[in-house]
Amino acid sequence: MSTPAFLTLDQVHKTYTLKTMFGAAKHIHALRDISFSLQKGEALALVGESGSGKSTCGRAVAGMFQIDSGEIRVEGKPIATAHSSQEKRENARKVQMVFQDPFASLNPTHTVRHHLERPLKLHKRVPEGQTLEDALFRTLADVELDPAATLDKFPHELSGGQRQRINLARALAVGAELIIADEPTSMLDVSIRRSILNLMKRLKEERGITFLYITHDLATAHYLTENTAVMFGGRIVEFGPSDQIVRAPQHDYSKLLLSSVPNARTKIDADFEHARDFSKFADQVRQATAASAAPLASIGEGRMMRG
Amino acid sequence: MSEDRFLDVKGLEVDYMTLDGPFRAVKTVDLHINKGEVLGLAGESGCGKSTIAYALMRLHRPPAFISGGSITVDGEDVLAFDDETLNQWRWSKVSLVFQSAMNALNPVLTIFEQFRDVYHRHTGKSTAEARARAEELMRLVGIDPIRLDDYPHQLSGGMRQRVVLANALILEPQLIIMDEPTTALDVVVQREILQEIAGLQQKFGFSILFITHDLALMAQFADRIAIMLEGEIVEVNETQEIVTNPQHDYTKKLWDAMPSFDDAKGVA
Ligand SMILES: Nc1ncnc2c1ncn2[C@@H]1O[C@H](COP(=O)(O)OP(=O)(O)OP(=O)(O)O)[C@@H](O)[C@H]1O
Ligand SMILES: Nc1ncnc2c1ncn2[C@@H]1O[C@H](COP(=O)(O)OP(=O)(O)OP(=O)(O)O)[C@@H](O)[C@H]1O
Ligand SMILES: [Mg+2]
Numbered sequence A: 001m002s003t004p005a006f007l008t009l010d011q012v013h014k015t016y017t018l019k020t021m022f023g024a025a026k027h028i029h030a031l032r033d034i035s036f037s038l039q040k041g042e043a044l045a046l047v048g049e050s051g052s053g054k055s056t057c058g059r060a061v062a063g064m065f066q067i068d069s070g071e072i073r074v075e076g077k078p079i080a081t082a083h084s085s086q087e088k089r090e091n092a093r094k095v096q097m098v099f100q101d102p103f104a105s106l107n108p109t110h111t112v113r114h115h116l117e118r119p120l121k122l123h124k125r126v127p128e129g130q131t132l133e134d135a136l137f138r139t140l141a142d143v144e145l146d147p148a149a150t151l152d153k154f155p156h157e158l159s160g161g162q163r164q165r166i167n168l169a170r171a172l173a174v175g176a177e178l179i180i181a182d183e184p185t186s187m188l189d190v191s192i193r194r195s196i197l198n199l200m201k202r203l204k205e206e207r208g209i210t211f212l213y214i215t216h217d218l219a220t221a222h223y224l225t226e227n228t229a230v231m232f233g234g235r236i237v238e239f240g241p242s243d244q245i246v247r248a249p250q251h252d253y254s255k256l257l258l259s260s261v262p263n264a265r266t267k268i269d270a271d272f273e274h275a276r277d278f279s280k281f282a283d284q285v286r287q288a289t290a291a292s293a294a295p296l297a298s299i300g301e302g303r304m305m306r307g
Numbered sequence B: 001m002s003e004d005r006f007l008d009v010k011g012l013e014v015d016y017m018t019l020d021g022p023f024r025a026v027k028t029v030d031l032h033i034n035k036g037e038v039l040g041l042a043g044e045s046g047c048g049k050s051t052i053a054y055a056l057m058r059l060h061r062p063p064a065f066i067s068g069g070s071i072t073v074d075g076e077d078v079l080a081f082d083d084e085t086l087n088q089w090r091w092s093k094v095s096l097v098f099q100s101a102m103n104a105l106n107p108v109l110t111i112f113e114q115f116r117d118v119y120h121r122h123t124g125k126s127t128a129e130a131r132a133r134a135e136e137l138m139r140l141v142g143i144d145p146i147r148l149d150d151y152p153h154q155l156s157g158g159m160r161q162r163v164v165l166a167n168a169l170i171l172e173p174q175l176i177i178m179d180e181p182t183t184a185l186d187v188v189v190q191r192e193i194l195q196e197i198a199g200l201q202q203k204f205g206f207s208i209l210f211i212t213h214d215l216a217l218m219a220q221f222a223d224r225i226a227i228m229l230e231g232e233i234v235e236v237n238e239t240q241e242i243v244t245n246p247q248h249d250y251t252k253k254l255w256d257a258m259p260s261f262d263d264a265k266g267v268a
C-alpha cells in the first residue's frame, strides 16, 4: 500500500502485575498481540467482554502509558519514538479521547468558553483572518450547539448530551484527527444517544475524522463503524465488517455476545436453573476462549478469527 | 390493593435551590411498587430519575430539598425518620445501586475494606464472616474473589459496577433501587446478572425500582414501566402495553430513537 494507514497497531502487548494480600503476584494480560489498522475517515468498533482490554487499548493509542512490546504508528510514525516535544505535541493534538462520563471530563468551575478557548489558542487553531470568537462559534456549530446560548454556561447547566457535545467540540478545537470514543453514549438516554451517534457519523463522513469506538452496544457499533473487533481476555478473537459480525458471528464468544443482546419481546428468565445453565454455558465459552492461543487467521474477505 | 404496596409515593416534589430560585426537578409524582414487583423507570436524561432515587432513600443533599409529598416504605413514613433510624434503615431495608457506580467506590480502600465497613457497621459480625459473605457475593456477580484485595482503579469499569451491585445485596434488603446498574457491562454479563437478580428476586421476594435508558432491557426485566418527562410521570403501565401499545408521544419517540441491527444507514 502506498499511503500508510492512519493508525496501525502491531503486536501490542501490555501486562499489569498485581500484588495480592495472600500469595503470589497476579499478572493481568490487558493487551495480547493486538494488531489492526485503520484508514483515515474510517471507524473501528472495539466490543467485547468487560475487562477485555478495550479501554486499555484506547489509552495505549492515546499514548497515555508505555506498552510492553509491539508498536503503535500514527500515519506510519511510531508514537513511542516521538522524542522532540514538537512531535509529541503533534501526536497529542491528532489523537483525542472522549470518555463515558461527560461530566467527569469537564471542569465544573470553568465555562464552555474556557474549555474551548485554551486548546484553540494552545494549538494555534484560529485560522488567519478569523477572530478567536469566530473560531469558538464555528467549533460549537460543528457539534450542533447554539454558540451564543452555550458559550458562557458552566458544565452543570448543560444536559448530559450537551456535555458530550462539548467534549467532542474540545477534541475538534484541538484539531483531532483520530477520536477515541470510550463508551461516549452509554450514560445518555436513547433519544440523545442517537443524535450523538449521528454527529460522530457526520464528523467521520464530512470531516474525515477517524474513530476508534469502544462500546457495549452492538447496534450502535453496527450503525457507526465499518469494522468491528471483538475482544476477549486482552486478545482480538474476531475481526470483520460490522454488519457481518452482527449478522453472522463466527467465533463462539462473538456468538454468545450477539445472542445476549436484549430483546424487548422476550422476558428475562427468572428460573434459577436456567440462569445457572446459561452461566455455565457462558463460562464454558469464556474458558475455551481464554485457553486458546491460536493466532488470528483469515476466514474470508476482510474477516479474521482465532481458531 | 394498597395493602401489598411495599413502596408508596404520593405527590412527591423535589426542588433544587439555584441562584435563579428553586428549580422543581420532580413534580407531584405518584408511584408505587408492590411486594416482589419490578418497576421500571425510564425517561430522558435530566428528567429527574436519579433525583427520585436519592429522595426515596433520603440520600438527597442540598441544594436538593423534598418540598412536598409522602414516601411510605413497608407502612413506615420515611420522611418522619430521625437520623439514627434512617442510618439503620438505609442499606438494610432499602439499598441503592448508584448511577456511575463505577466512580462511587472509595479509591483508597480495597474492595474488601469497603465491603467490610458496611457489613460490620450493620451486623457487628467479624472480619472472617465479612470475608465469607464478600466472597459469596463476588462469586454471585461473577468476579474472582481474589480481586477483593484490589483497589478500585485496578478493576475494569464493568468489574467496579458489579462490585457495587454486590455491595447493595450485602444486607438482603427488601427494596433495591438500581440506577443504571448494568450500563457499563458487556451484554453477556448483563444477562447473567439480570437472570441472577431475577432469580434472587423470585426466591426472596424483594422489590426493585429499575432505572435505565435501555428500554429493551427494561422491557425484559420490569413488570410495569413508568415513563418520565421533565419531572412528571407521563405514562405508567404493564410492560406488555408499553412495548406493544405505547400511548404517550414521548414513549413512542423513545422506542423510535433506538438504533437496531436493521438500520445501518450510511455505512457501506
Ligand atoms: N492501572 C491498572 N492496574 C492494574 N490492572 C489494570 C489497570 N488498568 C486496567 N487493568 C486491568 O486490565 C484489564 C483490562 O481493563 P480495561 O479497562 O481495558 O477493560 P475494558 O475492556 O475497557 O472493560 P470495561 O468494558 O469493563 O470498561 C482488566 O482486568 C483491568 O482490571
Ligand atoms: N445539584 C443540582 N443543582 C441544580 N440542578 C440540579 C442538580 N442536580 C440535578 N439537577 C437538575 O435536576 C434535573 C434532574 O436531574 P437527574 O439527575 O435526576 O436526572 P436523570 O433523569 O437522572 O438524568 P440522567 O438520565 O442523565 O441520569 C436536571 O434538570 C438537572 O439539571
Ligand atoms: Mg472500559
Ligand SMILES: [Mg+2]
Binding pocket: B049, B050, B051, B099, B179
Ligand atoms: Mg440519573
